[in-house]
Amino acid sequence: MQNEVITFRSPKSRISEAFKELRTNLEFSMINKQVKTILVTSALPGEGKSWTSSNLAVAFAQHKKKVILVDADLRRGTQADIFNVQASSGLSNLLSDIDQNEEDFDKIDFDKYIMKTEIDNLSIIPSGIRPINPSELLASNAMKLLIDILKFNYDYIIFDGTPSILVTDSIILSSLLDTTVIVAKYKTTKIDSLKQLKKSIGNVGGKIAGVVLNKIPNKRQEYSYGYTGYYE
Numbered sequence: 565m566q567n568e569v570i571t572f573r574s575p576k577s578r579i580s581e582a583f584k585e586l587r588t589n590l591e592f593s594m595i596n597k598q599v600k601t602i603l604v605t606s607a608l609p610g611e612g613k614s615w616t617s618s619n620l621a622v623a624f625a626q627h628k629k630k631v632i633l634v635d636a637d638l639r640r641g642t643q644a645d646i647f648n649v650q651a652s653s654g655l656s657n658l659l660s661d662i663d664q665n666e667e668d669f670d671k672i673d674f675d676k677y678i679m680k681t682e683i684d685n686l687s688i689i690p691s692g693i694r695p696i697n698p699s700e701l702l703a704s705n706a707m708k709l710l711i712d713i714l715k716f717n718y719d720y721i722i723f724d725g726t727p728s729i730l731v732t733d734s735i736i737l738s739s740l741l742d743t744t745v746i747v748a749k750y751k752t753t754k755i756d757s758l759k760q761l762k763k764s765i766g767n768v769g770g771k772i773a774g775v776v777l778n779k780i781p782n783k784r785q786e787y788s789y790g791y792t793g794y795y796e
Contacts, residue, residue, distance in 0.1 A: 568615055569646060571622040572683055580623075586776065587623040590745075593773055600715050601741040602773070603636075605725040605734040607757035611749040612778045614642045617724035620745075625686035629719040632678065633688045636723045636737060638698035641691025643724055649679045654692025662706040674713075698726075703736045711740060728761050738770030746772065750779045 571580045590602065604620065606613040614637070621633040634655060635643035644651050658677040665671040678687050695701050714721045723741060725734030738744045744765055748758060758775065765772055 569618050569622060571619040571626065575626070579619075583619045583623040584626075586620060587627060590743075590773060593743075597742075599742040600719065601711060601721045601723065601743075603723045603725050603734060603737050603741045603744040603770075604747060605728045605738070605744060605761075606747040606749075607727060607729045607753055607761050609727045609730075611727070611747050611753055612776075613727065613747045614646065614724050616745070616747045616776055616778065617722055618643060618646050621686055621688075621720075621722040622683055624720045624722070625683055629685060630717075631686050631720045631722065632714060632718045633686065633722045633724065634714070635689060635691040636702065636733070637726045638691050638695055638701065638733065639726060639731070641724075643688050644679075644690035647679075647681045647688055649681065649688060649690060651679055651690040651692075653677060654690030656692035656695045656698075656701060658689065658692065659701050659704060659706040659710065660695075662709055663704065666706070666709065669713075699731065699733050699736060702733050708740060728764065729757055735764050735768055735770070738765045739768040741770075743771045743773040746775045748775055748777050750777055750781070752779075 570577055571583050574580055602620075604613050604617040617633060621631050625631045633643060635641040636655060638656050641654070644654070654677060658674075661672050661677075662669075677689055677692075679690065680687050701707065711721070723737060725737050728734040746758065746761060762772060
């Protein structure tokens with residue numbers, strides 16, 4: 565597992581504590597709302613969405629919750645590498661399998677696509693083979709069926725989506741999932757980009773839990789993470 569999963573490698577670090585606080589804030593915001601599916605996205609590449617997704621998933625798993633992390637970046641998935649999982653198939657393959665066997669789920673071997681990690685309570689679904697139609701695949705009925713199946717079997721499902729300004733994949737997912745966390749990079753992400761992203765998610769009926777601001781320098785010249793609050 566790569567060192568970037570700091571919530572596992574250094575559970576008492578400043579950044580790990582920030583992710584625990586993020587987890588607590590999300591749990592508090594989800595009381596009585598039956599929120600189980602969380603999309604993590606960003607405006608543009610390089611702002612830390614996959615890093616945030618993996619560490620947030622670990623934080624929930626450490627809280628004795630049964631968690632699955634779904635790599636929904638079908639164009640450039642990284643979670644298999646982050647968790648050092650060897651996988652020849654993943655989400656794209658699973659969605660195709662569901663589509664072909666929609667009338668008989670018993671034919672689907674879900675264990676083929678769901679990979680255990682070395683972290684208790686945490687599994688992942690890698691992105692799989694890159695499809696020619698990622699947006700259409702994520703908007704498919706197979707995706708909706710998969711979300712329902714995962715909700716039945718897990719406490720929390722974290723989706724690592726694509727950056728949302730360049731492609732529509734995560735905007736589509738935001739309309740299917742319970743809430744969205746937006747990741748922004750300190751002194752890099754533009755306010756106009758966040759406004760555009762917020763509008764796009766709102767236009768499809770998606771909900772936004774809040775914004776994670778990362779790469780905030782502190783006096784020790786480390787990096788910390790902040791959470792801006794919630795949108796109603």
